[in-house]
Amino acid sequence: MSLVDDQVQRLDAILDRIQLARAAPPEAGAETEEREQQTQGEGGNENGAITAASSADSTHAAKLKTLIRALSTTASPRRLLRATRLREAIAQIPQSGDASASSINDEHELEWLAIGKAAIQVYGLILNVLLDQTIPLNDSIWYWDDVLGSYAYTGLYTLQVSPQKFWHSAKEVYADAKRRYRQNNLIRESAQEAGQTLSEGWREFYGLVQQSIEDRSLAHARTRILSPFALCRTEARHKQENVKKLREQSATAIGLLVEEGLTIQEDDPDSHKSWKNNVSKSIWLLEGITTHAQSVKSTWNEFEYDVIDMVDRGPTDQEPSQLVNRLLHILDVHIPEQERQSERMTKEFGKPSRWIRYWAPGLLLFLSSGTLLRIFVNRRAEIVTWVRELGATTIDFWYNWVIEPTKRLIGTIRHDENSELAVMSKDSLRSDRESLERMVIDFAVQNPENGTPYTESQVAELRSRVRQGDLTAVLKAYEKDIQSPARGAIFGNLVRALLIQVQKTKVDVEIAMNGIDSILKSQELLFGFVGLAPGMVVAILAFRWLSSTFGRRRGIQQMQQQGGSVRLLRNIDRTLSKATITQDGMLSYKDNGLLLCDVHVLRQTAIKLIPGKMHRDFIEDLNDLLQTRQGVERQLKVLQRIQWAYSKWLR
Structure with missing residues (x-):
């Protein structure tokens, strides 16, 4: 809502309160009813004339009330009517006809109320026109x-x-x-x-x-x-x-x-x-x-x-x-x-107009249009190929570096098995450890240390040690055969012990890989974001570049708005500091008008800069700034409050 809307709504509300204050008390209705009952015994012709006059009066009053509602600021979301609609409403204001004195008086008041509301609408229309021109x-x-x-x-x-x-x-x-x-x-x-x-x-x-x-x-x-x-x-x-x-x-x-137009005071005892x-x-x-x-x-x-x-x-x-x-x-x-x-x-x-300011670049572009068109026609195939490849590259990048990583990230969040990170398969370590366990048990049973076969309890104990990584039975045989490698390789168990150790090394490597696999799984969400980050960064930068080049450039526009708000505050300060002060200590009409113009623009600019709750406080401070009857010193203090309270958004 603009400054003009606030002013029009305030005046309209004052006029409504004045009319409500002068409304007749409830006792007047009883007296009117008694008066009507006393006149019921008179002649039929006179009664019919009174009824016809009352009907005409009620039609006239109803039309006036309809126009008053149409001219009120609460009639529609738009506080001000358009000029054509306003003219139609004013032209329809009827005049009092032949009726009783009390009816004429009431309708006369309704006519004045309609004219007052029409004057408020014309007041707002002219104020809007002057602001748009100034x-x-x-x-x-x-x-x-x-x-x-x-x-x-x-x-x-x-x-x-x-x-x-x-x-x-x-x-x-x-x-x-x-x-x-x-x-x-x-x-x-x-x-x-x-x-x-x-x-x-x-x-x-x-x-x-x-x-x-x-x-x-x-x-x-x-x-x-x-x-x-x-x-x-x-x-x-x-x-x-x-x-x-x-x-x-x-x-x-x-x-x-603003200062002299419609200065209606509702606290005036003779306001009606x-x-x-x-x-x-x-x-x-x-x-x-x-x-x-x-x-x-x-x-x-x-x-x-x-x-x-x-x-x-x-x-x-x-x-x-x-x-x-x-x-x-x-x-x-x-x-x-x-x-x-x-x-x-x-x-x-x-x-000057844009035609005068930009005729030289326009003429240059017009003269060079033939050359530009010739270049485009001669290189049409290359340009089409370049555009097609650029589009295909953009689509592939978007799908491979943004869509696919996003899908994998969503799968990770949902614990999708197909999206889990893994260095090795799930059953690889288990099968290799069981194979090593069988190989060591078979070797120990076939080659007991003292030549005495192992009992069931000894085999179980040996199996438990092998699961913990103990290969003593195999290593002792390996140490014995390694003393005569050739004889041990041909007649002993050197090769078999060596292959068992190779299997043990394989199992150790797989255990280490399993640890790495566990670390990867614990950080799987992080790796998903890391995989998605490059594509998102490039996409965001590309979108920001495109929006800043071909769009409204919101960031630059916001900086320009903030710079404009600072300039408006500077103009307001300059207007108040160099103002022509009247004998009452108030601003002259010219300085007050300049202040209103700057405040009007600042209010519209602040809508995009200041958040909702703070914006209401900001509007309240601007209204305090426009209270010229308080004196210039008070206005300068309000301006200082605005400068330090809202500097976060206005600078």
């Missing part, structure tokens, strides 16, 4: 500052406006030559000369054009002392001064509108009487602002004086019908004319 003027002032602050920008501006100046000069030369040609024709006709041929006419006209150019050159010989560069700087300075005047005048209009005069005076103020804002005054003080003088000379005891006509006249005549004049002055004094 705020963009800052861009024009900054543009002329750039042009005047740098010789490079001045040269660029000279190049940009050169076609426009040439066109205006050509039109003036053509108009002057045409005027001289018509004068010569009149002289010949008066002298009764014979007609000339077409070629002779064109030759004469061409000579007149040359003569006009020579005369213009002599007439502008004094200005030729200044270069086109200096003339453009003078022109830019003149336009900047007019834009500043237009901005100050519009700010004064906003200040007048004074608010009507206030509405009538405010309508004159609306008309005065829209009337005098159609031209640039020499100073903003002159504009302020003209508007206040018009309001003071206007009558305050007008009837509802006259006020309705004035509101319709404002909507039909003054607002459209003021918008047209403002657009004309902005176009005349503001920064």
Whole structure:
């Protein structure tokens, strides 16, 4: 909700509370009922006339109540009605007809209430129009500052406006030559000369054009002392001064509108009487602002004086019908004319249009379009192949480095057996250990140490030691046969003992691999994220680059918004510090209007920067900042609070 919506809603709520305060007490209903019962015994014709009048009165009152609801701020989510809808509603406000005195009085109050709500809507519409016209003027002032602050920008501006100046000069030369040609024709006709041929006419006209150019050159010989560069700087300075005047005048209009328009006070004991005069005076103020804002005054003080003088000379005891006509006249005549004049002055004094500023790059692009098209046609096959390969590479990268790692990561989280990391198979170690156990037991049973066969208990004990890695029975035989390797290899058990040790080494290696496998499984989720990270990083960087190149560049836009908010705070501080203080210690209308413009823009910017809960506090502080009746010192303190309390988001 904008600043204008808040202002309109506040005024509408005050008007509603005033009407509720003056509502009739409950006892009035009983007296009315008794009065109706006393009149029931009278003649039938009179009773029928009263019933018809009451029916007409109720229809009239119902229509007024419907219009009041339509003009209220609670009628729709939009606080302000559109200009066409508002005009239709105001034109439908009926006037009191022939009825009883009490009915006319009640309907008269409803008419005033409808006019008051209509005036509030027109007030908000004009305030919106003035804000929309004033705020963009800052861009024009900054543009002329750039042009005047740098010789490079001045040269660029000279190049940009050169076609426009040439066109205006050509039109003036053509108009002057045409005027001289018509004068010569009149002289010949008066002298009764014979007609000339077409070629002779064109030759004469061409000579007149040359003569006009020579005369213009002599007439502008004094200005030729200044270069086109200096003339453009003078022109830019003149336009900047007019834009500043237009901005100050519009700010004064906003200040007048906010400070003097619809200043309804609900705590006034005579508010039910004074608010009507206030509405009538405010309508004159609306008309005065829209009337005098159609031209640039020499100073903003002159504009302020003209508007206040018009309001003071206007009558305050007008009837509802006259006020309705004035509101319709404002909507039909003054607002459209003021918008047209403002657009004309902005176009005349503001920064040039885009056609003027970018005609040189556009012309260069147009002239080189043939070469660019020829290059595209000659290398069409290469470009198509490059685009196709780029698309295939992008798809493969997305699938192989983003989709597949993501699937494996999800499978790891869900303990999917197909996605588990493993260096070796599950049953490999178990089968090798059982094979080693059988080999050692068979070797020990076939080759007992003392020649005595092993008993069942000894075999069980031996099996237990082998499971713990004890191969003493095999190693003793190996140590015995290794003393005579050749004889042990042929007649002994050297080869068999050696192969058993190879199996033992294999089992040891598998045990170590199993430990590594356990470590991998314990960190399987981490490895899943590590596998997914490169693809995600590249994808995120690519998306950020694409969004920053072809999108709105939200990061840069946010930095620009923060920089703009700092500049707005600086403008507010500068306005309050250099303000023209009235005798009451308050801001002048011009400074108050400038403050309102900056606060309006700052409020819209803060919607994207400050979070929800803090944003409500921020709006409350901005409302405190706009309390001009508290004095400039209080406003500066509020500004300091805003600067330190919300610096996290505004800087």
